[in-house]
Amino acid sequence: MRTESPDTELIERTLRGDRVALARALSWVENEAPGSTALLDACFAKTGAARRIGITGPPGAGKSTLVTRLAQEYRARERSVAIVAVDPTSPFSGGALLGDRVRMAELAGDPGVFIRSMATRGSLGGLAVHTAQACDVLDAAGFERILIETVGVGQSELEIAETADSTAVVLVPESGDSIQAMKAGLMEIGDLFVINKADRDGADRGAHAIRSALALRAPTSEWRPPVLMTVASQGTGVTELVSGFEEHLAFLETAGDLERRRRRRLEQHLEELLHAALWRSFRSRVPETAWREVIAELVERRVTPHQAAERLLAD
Amino acid sequence: MRTESPDTELIERTLRGDRVALARALSWVENEAPGSTALLDACFAKTGAARRIGITGPPGAGKSTLVTRLAQEYRARERSVAIVAVDPTSPFSGGALLGDRVRMAELAGDPGVFIRSMATRGSLGGLAVHTAQACDVLDAAGFERILIETVGVGQSELEIAETADSTAVVLVPESGDSIQAMKAGLMEIGDLFVINKADRDGADRGAHAIRSALALRAPTSEWRPPVLMTVASQGTGVTELVSGFEEHLAFLETAGDLERRRRRRLEQHLEELLHAALWRSFRSRVPETAWREVIAELVERRVTPHQAAERLLAD
Numbered sequence: 001m002r003t004e005s006p007d008t009e010l011i012e013r014t015l016r017g018d019r020v021a022l023a024r025a026l027s028w029v030e031n032e033a034p035g036s037t038a039l040l041d042a043c044f045a046k047t048g049a050a051r052r053i054g055i056t057g058p059p060g061a062g063k064s065t066l067v068t069r070l071a072q073e074y075r076a077r078e079r080s081v082a083i084v085a086v087d088p089t090s091p092f093s094g095g096a097l098l099g100d101r102v103r104m105a106e107l108a109g110d111p112g113v114f115i116r117s118m119a120t121r122g123s124l125g126g127l128a129v130h131t132a133q134a135c136d137v138l139d140a141a142g143f144e145r146i147l148i149e150t151v152g153v154g155q156s157e158l159e160i161a162e163t164a165d166s167t168a169v170v171l172v173p174e175s176g177d178s179i180q181a182m183k184a185g186l187m188e189i190g191d192l193f194v195i196n197k198a199d200r201d202g203a204d205r206g207a208h209a210i211r212s213a214l215a216l217r218a219p220t221s222e223w224r225p226p227v228l229m230t231v232a233s234q235g236t237g238v239t240e241l242v243s244g245f246e247e248h249l250a251f252l253e254t255a256g257d258l259e260r261r262r263r264r265r266l267e268q269h270l271e272e273l274l275h276a277a278l279w280r281s282f283r284s285r286v287p288e289t290a291w292r293e294v295i296a297e298l299v300e301r302r303v304t305p306h307q308a309a310e311r312l313l314a315d
Numbered sequence: 316m317r318t319e320s321p322d323t324e325l326i327e328r329t330l331r332g333d334r335v336a337l338a339r340a341l342s343w344v345e346n347e348a349p350g351s352t353a354l355l356d357a358c359f360a361k362t363g364a365a366r367r368i369g370i371t372g373p374p375g376a377g378k379s380t381l382v383t384r385l386a387q388e389y390r391a392r393e394r395s396v397a398i399v400a401v402d403p404t405s406p407f408s409g410g411a412l413l414g415d416r417v418r419m420a421e422l423a424g425d426p427g428v429f430i431r432s433m434a435t436r437g438s439l440g441g442l443a444v445h446t447a448q449a450c451d452v453l454d455a456a457g458f459e460r461i462l463i464e465t466v467g468v469g470q471s472e473l474e475i476a477e478t479a480d481s482t483a484v485v486l487v488p489e490s491g492d493s494i495q496a497m498k499a500g501l502m503e504i505g506d507l508f509v510i511n512k513a514d515r516d517g518a519d520r521g522a523h524a525i526r527s528a529l530a531l532r533a534p535t536s537e538w539r540p541p542v543l544m545t546v547a548s549q550g551t552g553v554t555e556l557v558s559g560f561e562e563h564l565a566f567l568e569t570a571g572d573l574e575r576r577r578r579r580r581l582e583q584h585l586e587e588l589l590h591a592a593l594w595r596s597f598r599s600r601v602p603e604t605a606w607r608e609v610i611a612e613l614v615e616r617r618v619t620p621h622q623a624a625e626r627l628l629a630d
Contacts, residue, residue, distance in 0.1 A: 273624040304359040
């Protein structure tokens with residue numbers, strides 16, 4: 001019998017790390033299937049052991065290849081690894097899927113590796129929430145390191161980066177040439193910086209530009225973000241990058257920052273759930289006719305948005 | 316006497332287009348000063364005549380120069396113009412201010428032009444709301460065209476683009492070389508596409524790449540986005556671009572799309588106000604101790620986020 005929503009058996013199998021159950025559980029979370037709350041609740045108590053590592057940066061920086069190499073290095077260190085590849089960009093880019101297939105071929109057959117792609121479904125806010133929930137499921141299923149790869153730059157990346165304990169910003173030598181590339185908040189979110197494709201011209205100049213920009217960053221902790229060089233296609237610098245992540249994670253634990261970051265994340269998640277519940281409850285109390293009437297008056301400028309809000313809240 | 320919040324006199328002067336009053340009114344909106352609601356309510360009834368034009372694209376595409384030229388062309392056509400330059404990027408980039416000073420020198424002294432920069436203040440959602448509100452004030456003050464310039468690519472641009480009636484995506488010849496540049500939703504939001512710096516190599520190839528990508532876009536209207544070439548620094552192609560905007564605006568009016576876009580925008584704005592009010596009212600009802608207790612239980616994993624939300628909503 002094929003179940004339509006997560007049942008006790010599926011939840012148990014997911015928590016044991018059963019790959020088929022895990023894949024189905026993640027789909028339920030992504031589709032907000034009925035019963036996914038029960039699944040997430042069951043997972044929640046078992047979360048906390050995994051370390052979540054974010055890898056972000058502009059398109060074309062070679063993040064997919066780098067993440068594949070990172071997974072291989074973690075496997076060499078006998079850590080189990082899950083990869084969550086998030087593509088919040090245009091649905092017709094297709095990049096995520098293609099990169100994923102190449103990667104699957106390289107990592108296939110290793111039971112200590114699990115790969116999952118998450119694509120945008122219209123709601124970018126939803127994508128950040130689903131990514132965090134997918135990480136909870138993978139954490140509860142026993143994966144020790146979760147690599148979260150995000151494409152592009154922008155608000156969605158900032159939100160997804162907040163899901164990670166440690167985040168690396170991946171750039172290419174040319175990125176450093178222009179202060180423009182440093183915009184869009186990328187400099188603020190990095191715990192580590194990586195110049196990938198560092199065998200190209202300008203890698204040293206790029207690293208220097210990043211260090212100069214970092215010097216301007218308001219210090220928020222004792223941690224000083226390192227700037228590392230990699231050539232992911234050849235595996236160069238990958239060992240050092242994994243060591244960099246592990247050092248940062250150890251630092252976070254010692255400094256109490258891991259606890260603080262996680263507390264803030266839980267608080268944010270609670271707020272999101274409350275926002276959604278408040279809205280659902282409010283909208284169910286407003287009759288559709290009353291809603292449409294207010295919108296019509298708004299369009300005709302007979303009421304202002306504030307007046308319309310006040311009237312709906314008063315009713 | 317210096318007033319601390321918008322009074323009737325300031326509101327009247329703003330609606331008459333008095334520049335000093337307008338500058339202060341916009342600051343009140345941006346800072347959410349007490350009384351700014353009264354100002355926005357007074358402006359709302361007078362909005363609707365202005366046309367809002369978005370100019371977006373990646374950093375370095377030459378948007379500031381292009382917007383300056385567009386303003387000059389609109390002035391030549393005897394349209395009054397307001398420029399709202401939005402920089403949602405890193406606070407230490409400084410780009411917005413620098414570009415603004417150059418522009419001010421070029422457009423200074425013309426009473427038919429008004430320039431306003433809006434910078435991020437931590438909350439990106441807030442920036443999109445403030446930009447829309449600033450446009451309402453400028454609309455009510457009688458400006459016929461409002462040029463909204465946004466830096467970077469990402470979720471914040473998508474939100475800001477939704478404020479505009481017509482949006483041009485500005486790229487450079489090299490952008491077209493790579494399908495990567497087409498990501499992050501840029502292809503979806505453009506009503507017009509511009510290759511700026513078109514005197515550089517590869518402009519034709521770039522235009523071709525954009526047209527190919529556009530051919531893949533799901534058709535949502537009868538409008539077929541043109542791909543135009545400009546060299547903003549020399550003023551080349553600017554007349555054609557202004558004509559392109561005017562054609563698109565005329566199309567929107569004929570097709571009824573302008574009405575539909577504006578209705579959706581008003582509905583979204585109403586929802587934002589309601590979300591904020593519901594949250595304020597909820598938080599004011601939860602005692603700080605109860606909130607802290609729930610967070611502590613969450614951190615210790617004694618309750619799940621869903622259980623915590625349910626308990627707070629039940630109390």
